Amino acid sequence: MASDAILREVSLVLPMVPDMEIAAGKTATALAEFMEMSSDKIDEVRMAVVEACINSFEHSHAADHKVHLNFAVLGSEEPEKLEITIRDSGVGFSPDDVEEPRIEEKLWAARKRGWGLKIIRGLMDEVEIHSGRNGTTVVMRKLR
Amino acid sequence: MASDAILREVSLVLPMVPDMEIAAGKTATALAEFMEMSSDKIDEVRMAVVEACINSFEHSHAADHKVHLNFAVLGSEEPEKLEITIRDSGVGFSPDDVEEPRIEEKLWAARKRGWGLKIIRGLMDEVEIHSGRNGTTVVMRKLR
Amino acid sequence: MSETLKLTVDRQDRLAVIYTEGYINNQGGEEIARAADELIGAGHKALVLNLHGTKLVNSIGISILIEIIEKMLEIDGTLAFCCLTPTIEKTFHIMGLAQYARIFKDLDEAVGALTD
Amino acid sequence: MSETLKLTVDRQDRLAVIYTEGYINNQGGEEIARAADELIGAGHKALVLNLHGTKLVNSIGISILIEIIEKMLEIDGTLAFCCLTPTIEKTFHIMGLAQYARIFKDLDEAVGALTD
Ligand SMILES: Nc1ncnc2c1ncn2[C@@H]1O[C@H](COP(=O)(O)OP(=O)(O)O)[C@@H](O)[C@H]1O
Ligand SMILES: Nc1ncnc2c1ncn2[C@@H]1O[C@H](COP(=O)(O)OP(=O)(O)O)[C@@H](O)[C@H]1O
Numbered sequence: 001m002a003s004d005a006i007l008r009e010v011s012l013v014l015p016m017v018p019d020m021e022i023a024a025g026k027t028a029t030a031l032a033e034f035m036e037m038s039s040d041k042i043d044e045v046r047m048a049v050v051e052a053c054i055n056s057f058e059h060s061h062a063a064d065h066k067v068h069l070n071f072a073v074l075g076s077e078e079p080e081k082l083e084i085t086i087r088d089s090g091v092g093f094s095p096d097d098v099e100e101p102r103i104e105e106k107l108w109a110a111r112k113r114g115w116g117l118k119i120i121r122g123l124m125d126e127v128e129i130h131s132g133r134n135g136t137t138v139v140m141r142k143l144r
Numbered sequence: 145m146a147s148d149a150i151l152r153e154v155s156l157v158l159p160m161v162p163d164m165e166i167a168a169g170k171t172a173t174a175l176a177e178f179m180e181m182s183s184d185k186i187d188e189v190r191m192a193v194v195e196a197c198i199n200s201f202e203h204s205h206a207a208d209h210k211v212h213l214n215f216a217v218l219g220s221e222e223p224e225k226l227e228i229t230i231r232d233s234g235v236g237f238s239p240d241d242v243e244e245p246r247i248e249e250k251l252w253a254a255r256k257r258g259w260g261l262k263i264i265r266g267l268m269d270e271v272e273i274h275s276g277r278n279g280t281t282v283v284m285r286k287l288r
Numbered sequence: 289m290s291e292t293l294k295l296t297v298d299r300q301d302r303l304a305v306i307y308t309e310g311y312i313n314n315q316g317g318e319e320i321a322r323a324a325d326e327l328i329g330a331g332h333k334a335l336v337l338n339l340h341g342t343k344l345v346n347s348i349g350i351s352i353l354i355e356i357i358e359k360m361l362e363i364d365g366t367l368a369f370c371c372l373t374p375t376i377e378k379t380f381h382i383m384g385l386a387q388y389a390r391i392f393k394d395l396d397e398a399v400g401a402l403t404d
Numbered sequence: 405m406s407e408t409l410k411l412t413v414d415r416q417d418r419l420a421v422i423y424t425e426g427y428i429n430n431q432g433g434e435e436i437a438r439a440a441d442e443l444i445g446a447g448h449k450a451l452v453l454n455l456h457g458t459k460l461v462n463s464i465g466i467s468i469l470i471e472i473i474e475k476m477l478e479i480d481g482t483l484a485f486c487c488l489t490p491t492i493e494k495t496f497h498i499m500g501l502a503q504y505a506r507i508f509k510d511l512d513e514a515v516g517a518l519t520d
Contacts, residue, residue, distance in 0.1 A: 010167055013155040022427070023154055023174035025460070030167035043459075043491040050462055103470070103500035107477070112470045115463040115499055122498035123491070166311070169344070187343075187375040194346055247354075247384035251361070256354045259347040259383055266382035267375070 004081075008034070008073040014053065016065045016088075021053035024069055028084060031071045035079040035144050044123040045082060045142050051116040052086040052138045060090025060136060074141075082142050089135035148225075152178070152217040158197065160209045160232075165197035168213055172228060175215045179223040179288050188267040189226060189286050195260040196230040196282045204234025204280060218285075226286050233279035292316075294341070295323050303402055304332040305395065309341030316345075317352030324356045333365035334402040338395055340371035350379065357388045366390065370398040408432075410457070411439050419518055420448040421511065425457030432461075433468030440472045440483075449481035450518040454511055456487035466495065473504045482506065486514040 012027050014020045025046040032042040049069075056067045070085040101114040121127050126141040156171050158164045169190040176186040193213075200211045214229040245258040265271050270285040293316035294309040304327045306320060324335055335356070339345075360367045368390040372380070380386050392398035409432035410425040420443045422436060440451055451472070455461075476483045484506040488496070496502050508514035 008159050008161060008164065010159065010164070011157045012171070015152050015154065017152060018429075019178055020152065020154070021462070022178070022460075023171055026170035026174045027156070027167055030164075030170045034163055034166070040490045043489060044494070047460065047462075047491050047495065050460065054462055054464065101499075103503065106467070106470055107474055107504070112467040113464060115467055119463050119495055119498055123494065162313075165346070166344075184374045187373060188378070191344065191346075191375050191379065194344065198346055198348065245383075247387065250351070250354055251358055251388070256351040257348060259351055263347050263379055263382055267378065 004074050005076060006072050007075050007079055008071075010071040012069040012071070014067045014069065016057040016060075016062065016067060018057075020067075021050040021057070024053045024067070024086075025050045027069070027071060028082075031073055032082055032142075035073055035082060037082070037142070037144050041142060041144075045084070048120045048123045048140055048142075049084055049086065051120050052084075052140065055116050055138075056086060056088035056090065056136065059093065060088035062088045062090035062135060064089060080144055082144070083139065084141075085137060085139050087135065087137040092131040092133055092136050095129040095131060148218050149220060150216050151219050151223055152215075154215040156213040156215070158211045158213065160201040160204075160206065160211060162201075164211075165194040165201070168197045168211070168230075169194045171213070171215060172226075175217060176226055176286075179217055179226060181226070181286070181288050185286060185288075189228070192264045192267045192284055192286075193228055193230065195264050196228075196284065199260050199282075200230060200232035200234065200280065203237065204232035206232045206234035206279060208233060224288055226288070227283065228285075229281060229283050231279065231281040236275040236277055236280050239273040239275060293319055295319055297323055297327065299327070299330070299332065301403075302332060303334040303336065303399065305336045305338055305399075307338045307341060312339075312342055312345040312349035314346075314348045314352075317349035320349075321352050321355050324359070328359055328363065328365070333363060334368070335360065335365070336368045336370055336392075336395065336398045336402065338370050338398075339373075339376060340395075342376070343373055345376055345379065347379075350383065350385070354385070357385070361388070366402060368392055368398045368402060370395050409435055411435055413439055413443065415443070415446070415448065417519075418448065419450040419452065419515065421452045421454055421515075423454045423457065428455075428458055428461040428465035430462075430464045430468075433465035437468050437471050440475070444475055444479065444481070449479060450484070451476065451481070452484045452486055452508075452511065452514045452518065454486050454514075455489075455492060456511075458492070459489055461492055461495065463495075466499065466501070469501070473501070477504070482518060484508055484514045484518060486511050 028049045068087040072083045073079045074081040124140040128139040130137045172193045212231045216227045217223045218225040268284040272283040274281045296307040298305040370392040412423040414421040486508040
């Protein structure tokens with residue numbers, strides 16, 4: 001069965017300022033609740049979205065100072081999947097060049113950060129990152 | 145002091161389908177929490193936004209089946225006001241021709257509805273309705 | 289979908305309490321009206337709607353509750369609400385519902401007043 | 405703005421408990437690290453971070469907590485967490501924090517294990 005019809009779609013544009021990731025988390029929560037995801041999964045989606053927004057806020061240097069989000073409930077008849085797209089038109093990066101963080105190396109290291117992408121991948125079922133000179137688009141999906 | 149600088153601005157586009165008003169309410173809540181509004185006021189804003197969305201869902205017959213929301217935190221330095229704009233490109237209506245609902249008349253009447261605009265006006269500090277052939281725009285404001 | 293209202297009914301003697309949990313929208317209002325109808329049919333003359341578990345209502349859902357007020361007026365019964373959020377209480381005042389239904393802080397207060 | 409973390413500290417003997425309330429972001433993580441520093445300076449060798457009041461963290465906030473682990477390892481002390489939401493616990497496992505800090509269901513369990 002085709003499971004990729006868009007049952008609902010919401011878009012959100014946020015300014016790149018502190019705490020605005022919370023609004024993204026709330027929108028994700030609203031859609032995930034609509035799909036009747038379990039509260040644990042809803043919470044995982046929320047955290048993943050928050051992380052992706054913070055990455056755009058911090059690293060993209062997008063001239064429009066905005067993050068563009070799209071939330072799509074996918075399914076054939078019943079909602080099956082929540083797909084969230086987080087897009088910035090910033091400087092981009094090479095996801096393959098990002099080193100996988102390891103706690104042993106972060107201990108006593110000067111830079112302890114670098115966990116966002118790992119956490120996003122750990123919390124979501126599917127994650128794709130498209131990045132280049134026109135910016136970064138992260139597509140993440142969670143099955144109901 | 146000029147109190148109308150936009151400190152933050154968020155936009156949200158919702159499909160006109162049941163329950164999506166909840167997502168609008170959550171975005172309003174996120175912004176109002178950011179402004180440190182009291183929880184009672186936050187709740188009032190949430191309900192007003194929900195009502196305005198439902199009006200667009202139900203009455204606008206907009207061809208794009210979408211409601212466009214804008215949330216702006218206004219203030220000179222500190223956030224002072226939350227301005228929410230709810231726009232549809234539907235059939236429009238004449239706000240002046242809408243009769244003020246009265247409970248005495250609604251009792252034993254066939255149509256008991258017609259409370260949305262009155263509730264919105266009662267819960268928000270300022271409400272403007274612009275409506276015409278290109279659709280309806282409701283602008284509502286709440287002081288912190 | 290997820291926004292379905294859960295109702296629990298506690299039938300006492302003359303009095304019955306309907307507990308709501310969730311969003312009172314269109315369908316939610318209709319469900320409450322149905323439950324109230326049944327209780328009125330079964331002879332209960334005092335109804336308390338305990339909205340403790342409801343944090344959000346919309347005007348469509350609430351307008352359906354006006355039907356319950358009508359029926360209560362017809363049988364000379366009483367409709368009361370308790371455990372309202374401040375916004376829901378304010379909304380009831382804006383609508384003028386507060387003139388036709390009694391509003392109590394909590395269930396004890398409501399039951400006390402209605403079983404005097 | 406609104407998203408400021410509230411901290412409460414309960415100094416016991418060898419043990420101290422830090423209760424958090426709110427979002428652990430950048431500033432939140434720094435505040436916790438400061439509070440932990442003070443407690444370590446005051447001689448506490450076992451710290452429990454009770455995250456009962458925290459439903460959301462971000463990776464920046466959490467990475468700052470790695471500093472506390474370092475300091476605890478240096479003084480041969482113990483850092484423990486309790487009352488984590490399932491997502492926060494999962495995140496700690498994803499990061500491998502669970503190897504260096506103990507995770508308990510609730511405060512009683514944590515205090516019991518650390519004061520043996
Ligand atoms: N939207 C983005 N735009 C540009 N660079 C990004 C973006 N998202 C991630 N990156 C790059 O990937 C790196 C790893 O990101 P992440 O795993 O989230 O950890 P952190 O943000 O703590 O560095 C970042 O340091 C940054 O160089
Ligand atoms: N966005 C809109 N587009 C078209 N008509 C509208 C819109 N909002 C309100 N109206 C008109 O105003 C009337 C009153 O609205 P309201 O007070 O919210 O009560 P209700 O929605 O229950 O009728 C509606 O019945 C409708 O005719």
